[in-house]
Amino acid sequence: MKNIILSLLALSAVIGADAQEALWGGQQIISPEVGSDGRVTFRFLAPAADKVEVTGDFLPTQRIDTPYGTFDAPGVAAMTRSEQGIWEYTSEPLPSELYNYSVIVDGLRTTDPNNVYLVRDIASLTNIFIVGGERGDMYSVRDVAHGTVSRCWYASPKLGMERRLTVYTPAGYETSDKRYPVLYLLHGMGGDEEAWIALGRTAQIMDNLIASGRAEEMIVVMTNGNADQQAAPGESKEGLYKPTTQLPHTMEGSFEQSFPDVIAFIDGNYRTVAAKEARAIAGLSMGGFHSLHISRTMPDTFDYVGLFSAAVMPRDNAPAFYDDIDATLEQQRDNGLKLYWIACGNTDFLWQTNLDFCKKLDRMGFPYTFRESDGGHIWRNWRIYLSEFAPQLFK
Amino acid sequence: MKNIILSLLALSAVIGADAQEALWGGQQIISPEVGSDGRVTFRFLAPAADKVEVTGDFLPTQRIDTPYGTFDAPGVAAMTRSEQGIWEYTSEPLPSELYNYSVIVDGLRTTDPNNVYLVRDIASLTNIFIVGGERGDMYSVRDVAHGTVSRCWYASPKLGMERRLTVYTPAGYETSDKRYPVLYLLHGMGGDEEAWIALGRTAQIMDNLIASGRAEEMIVVMTNGNADQQAAPGESKEGLYKPTTQLPHTMEGSFEQSFPDVIAFIDGNYRTVAAKEARAIAGLSMGGFHSLHISRTMPDTFDYVGLFSAAVMPRDNAPAFYDDIDATLEQQRDNGLKLYWIACGNTDFLWQTNLDFCKKLDRMGFPYTFRESDGGHIWRNWRIYLSEFAPQLFK
Numbered sequence: 001m002k003n004i005i006l007s008l009l010a011l012s013a014v015i016g017a018d019a020q021e022a023l024w025g026g027q028q029i030i031s032p033e034v035g036s037d038g039r040v041t042f043r044f045l046a047p048a049a050d051k052v053e054v055t056g057d058f059l060p061t062q063r064i065d066t067p068y069g070t071f072d073a074p075g076v077a078a079m080t081r082s083e084q085g086i087w088e089y090t091s092e093p094l095p096s097e098l099y100n101y102s103v104i105v106d107g108l109r110t111t112d113p114n115n116v117y118l119v120r121d122i123a124s125l126t127n128i129f130i131v132g133g134e135r136g137d138m139y140s141v142r143d144v145a146h147g148t149v150s151r152c153w154y155a156s157p158k159l160g161m162e163r164r165l166t167v168y169t170p171a172g173y174e175t176s177d178k179r180y181p182v183l184y185l186l187h188g189m190g191g192d193e194e195a196w197i198a199l200g201r202t203a204q205i206m207d208n209l210i211a212s213g214r215a216e217e218m219i220v221v222m223t224n225g226n227a228d229q230q231a232a233p234g235e236s237k238e239g240l241y242k243p244t245t246q247l248p249h250t251m252e253g254s255f256e257q258s259f260p261d262v263i264a265f266i267d268g269n270y271r272t273v274a275a276k277e278a279r280a281i282a283g284l285s286m287g288g289f290h291s292l293h294i295s296r297t298m299p300d301t302f303d304y305v306g307l308f309s310a311a312v313m314p315r316d317n318a319p320a321f322y323d324d325i326d327a328t329l330e331q332q333r334d335n336g337l338k339l340y341w342i343a344c345g346n347t348d349f350l351w352q353t354n355l356d357f358c359k360k361l362d363r364m365g366f367p368y369t370f371r372e373s374d375g376g377h378i379w380r381n382w383r384i385y386l387s388e389f390a391p392q393l394f395k
Numbered sequence: 396m397k398n399i400i401l402s403l404l405a406l407s408a409v410i411g412a413d414a415q416e417a418l419w420g421g422q423q424i425i426s427p428e429v430g431s432d433g434r435v436t437f438r439f440l441a442p443a444a445d446k447v448e449v450t451g452d453f454l455p456t457q458r459i460d461t462p463y464g465t466f467d468a469p470g471v472a473a474m475t476r477s478e479q480g481i482w483e484y485t486s487e488p489l490p491s492e493l494y495n496y497s498v499i500v501d502g503l504r505t506t507d508p509n510n511v512y513l514v515r516d517i518a519s520l521t522n523i524f525i526v527g528g529e530r531g532d533m534y535s536v537r538d539v540a541h542g543t544v545s546r547c548w549y550a551s552p553k554l555g556m557e558r559r560l561t562v563y564t565p566a567g568y569e570t571s572d573k574r575y576p577v578l579y580l581l582h583g584m585g586g587d588e589e590a591w592i593a594l595g596r597t598a599q600i601m602d603n604l605i606a607s608g609r610a611e612e613m614i615v616v617m618t619n620g621n622a623d624q625q626a627a628p629g630e631s632k633e634g635l636y637k638p639t640t641q642l643p644h645t646m647e648g649s650f651e652q653s654f655p656d657v658i659a660f661i662d663g664n665y666r667t668v669a670a671k672e673a674r675a676i677a678g679l680s681m682g683g684f685h686s687l688h689i690s691r692t693m694p695d696t697f698d699y700v701g702l703f704s705a706a707v708m709p710r711d712n713a714p715a716f717y718d719d720i721d722a723t724l725e726q727q728r729d730n731g732l733k734l735y736w737i738a739c740g741n742t743d744f745l746w747q748t749n750l751d752f753c754k755k756l757d758r759m760g761f762p763y764t765f766r767e768s769d770g771g772h773i774w775r776n777w778r779i780y781l782s783e784f785a786p787q788l789f790k
Contacts, residue, residue, distance in 0.1 A: 030637060045503065046501075046503050047502070048445070048501040048502060048503070049501070050443070105500070105503070106441075108440065108441050108443070108444075108500070109508060110505045110506070110508060111506055111520075113505060113506075113520070114637060115635075116515050116518060116519075116520055116629070116637070118513070118520070120511050123511060124511075125511055125513070130634065130635060140632075140634060141626075141630060141631055142632055143632045145548070145557070146557065146559070148545050148546065148547045148548070149545065149546045150543050150544065150545035150546075151543065151544045152569070153540070153541040153543070153566070162541065164541070171548070174547070174664040175663075175664065231536075233511065234511070234512050235536060236536055237535075237537055239525065240512045240523070240525060242425060242509060242510070242511070243511060268570075269570065
């Protein structure tokens with residue numbers, strides 16, 4: 001009788017899967033398989049398909065011409081069909097990195113059912129994999145002490161709503177009496193408070209940097225920069241709606257001006273060092289824009305500012321919040337700060353914008369550091385920038 | 396110039412998607428669409444497919460005969476092709492509930508690319524949707540105060556490793572000075588510390604029960620019950636491996652005997668009421684088994700025990716930990732407790748096991764409450780059980 005129960009228990013798990021597999025095509029496939037030489041093999045069961053391809057940022061980009069200009073898009077590689085109806089593709093040896101990919105079956109883009117690791121970027125889900133080595137290891141969960149990641153809600157009187165944010169506290173926070181400096185880390189257009197933790201691998205990067213002594217212990221606060229939104233899609237009372245790429249109500253000063261609400265919540269509820277020398281703010285693209293304009297209008301608040309592939313200047317006829325850019329930057333310069341770090345990829349469509357902004361800072365005598373990287377407006381760069389920016393903070 | 400930058404910024408998001416859509420088949424499809432009458436329409440673009448079906452727990456189950464017995468599996472419905480190559484299916488009006496589904500394209504099971512909301516159950520990803528109304532609303536993020544959900548790591552000297560767990564603290568925890576009771580909530584075989592929060596909708600259920608005054612404010616701790624495992628797949632140093640349905644190293648006493656490590660971490664790091672009358676333990680399937688055996692061997696620790704579709708008895712030749720079941724249950728009975736709540740679906744393969752266990756408790760004069768439900772060994776029931784169990788705690 002005991003054996004029957006245990007057998008049933010064990011079988012219930014197996015049979016649940018077996019029954020599904022009998023129904024749905026019987027997949028016990030390893031995909032992707034990362035070889036020790038960095039070659040990665042993708043496998044996809046599709047006996048009835050005429051053509052199966054894999055696409056992702058591990059393949060050389062292709063240039064796409066559009067009426068708006070020429071853009072980089074991920075490459076596409078044909079997979080080869082075996083007799084069992086399994087399609088397969090093995091890559092060239094890949095440098096250590098976190099990559100994403102999708103599968104295209106007879107023209108239809110889908111995810112790999114043998115890989116449960118997915119990230120959402122705006123409205124698209126893609127699978128991810130990591131090729132180990134220096135950079136891939138930085139983005140991996142390793143055998144080190146781990147911080148805590150919390151999703152909290154804070155009150156924003158300025159925006160008139162409760163809003164969600166993500167907080168990383170370093171290993172040992174719960175059991176120490178110490179106070180910690182804070183990095184505020186802001187997402188780009190289409191992102192939200194999940195972007196830096198999911199696509200940016202912030203928890204892994206911070207765990208690994210801190211464990212190896214390269215970065216100081218710090219709290220990292222990942223906000224939602226879309227002023228109309230309480231929370232990421234699916235995490236608010238709006239329900240399980242389809243995210244869109246529509247321009248959110250933002251970059252018109254409202255999120256920036258509500259930022260004191262974020263700082264008040266964090267300083268009020270975490271053991272922070274509530275002082276300029278213990279605060280950093282950084283962001284990618286729109287989040288870089290926010291970081292620029294928040295820090296210049298709160299010129300005694302942040303000793304460290306990071307602009308990652310940042311948008312810089314507001315639109316024409318922007319609200320009065322953007323009227324005194326030069327004067328507030330001069331005030332920020334005069335107050336002094338320890339690091340103003342501007343990073344951009346040299347094929348980014350915002351490259352020239354960032355060069356122009358540097359010239360403006362040069363004219364002002366505003367000290368900054370410029371970090372040129374390869375590549376464009378992509379998460380690979382933003383993970384690299386975070387990995388390089390965080391070690392420069394709070395020393 | 397400013398206009399150009401903003402346009403580019405806006406377009407970069409749109410073009411990123413457009414370029415992908417030009418490459419991958421141009422989908423601007425709403426799926427699923429939940430009608431006000433509870434009918435749900437699924438849409439799937441697949442011009443080249445011969446047959447597209449939808450399957451999920453919103454369809455009547457089908458019985459499947461296997462060498463191990465007869466089991467329920469989700470039903471399958473054929474979708475109909477339109478001239479544009481979009482396949483469509485509209486359901487009957489569905490009762491309010493959270494449902495899951497997948498799409499089957501020419502025999503290949505896949506997810507719906509127009510729905511970014513997925514849950515992982517062991518190694519399978521399925522899409523979810525909610526039909527509003529009493530039960531669906533309970534599982535939805537509503538316009539109420541929200542608790543915090545944290546992923547933390549605790550030291551388990553007994554298991555010799557750092558391990559991950561998920562903690563829900565109710566709204567107001569951060570700003571109050573109060574101490575809170577704790578519900579320990581345990582997953583089933585194949586699950587981990589993500590199961591109750593993702594599949595069980597614990598944060599939404601607790602937020603909604605507490606906001607409506609039906610449940611007391613409490614902390615909910617969701618552990619990882621697989622003694623070999625530090626953390627859920629992808630969240631440990633094991634990397635991004637493929638989860639399997641293999642029987643984990645568990646149900647042999649090790650996790651149960653390490654449970655004091657969990658309680659020590661929670662009582663040491665959260666503002667708890669560290670007392671029997673303020674502790675509950677509950678779990679589903681294997682987690683019910685764990686709850687039974689933890690609570691009987693720590694008979695002065697929990698005033699509330701919940702067994703949801705629980706496995707009950709250990710295997711033959713089980714370790715000595717399981718030797719004194721009757722004596723320890725008698726001790727637990729003699730110490731007294733406020734609620735011993737056993738819930739099971741009447742088509743569950745563990746139904747008879749649970750009836751037998753009730754008879755055993757009857758013979759012992761061990762007071763308990765039995766809750767029969769429809770249905771089998773499924774998440775739908777476990778969400779219902781949590782929604783009914785939590786309001787009975789700490790009154």
